[in-house]
């Protein structure tokens with residue numbers, strides 16, 4: 776049972792948030808993890824998410840929005856069902872990361888932070904995702920794909936298009 780009446784989150788997530796605020800010396804330290812969990816639960820950081828998280832942490836909504844505007848991995852609009860994040864940081868850049876990004880843009884017909892009309896894919900250019908040794912790399916939702924070539928990207932996107940990819944929402 777959530778400590779917040781009429782929580783917008785699932786009972787499991789509400790219980791997780793109840794616990795999160797107890798494990799830091801200062802309540803507001805739970806803000807970033809809470810925003811990330813909320814994004815997975817709801818799909819993006821909606822106004823309702825901001826309101827409830829502010830209430831849970833005894834903050835004003837502006838405090839939450841200030842943090843929200845700082846972190847590029849937090850979204851205020853829904854992403855596609857499959858969020859394609861292509862790394863163009865140094866290792867990936869040197870091994871064709873921009874070619875992979877351009878290929879995804881062309882293939883999906885969308886640019887950075889855009890969503891396809893059918894809502895299936897969104898695309899983001901991101902900083903290092905921790906797969907430098909296997910560059911170039913991308914992530915779709917929470918699945919890593921590395922040692923990419925444009926041919927491999929086509930196969931990966933087709934897998935998701937057929938509904939065989941992982942769906943975290």
Ligand code: FES
Nearest residue numbers: 862867903906907
């Ligand atoms: S530079 Fe691309 S994963 Fe690290």
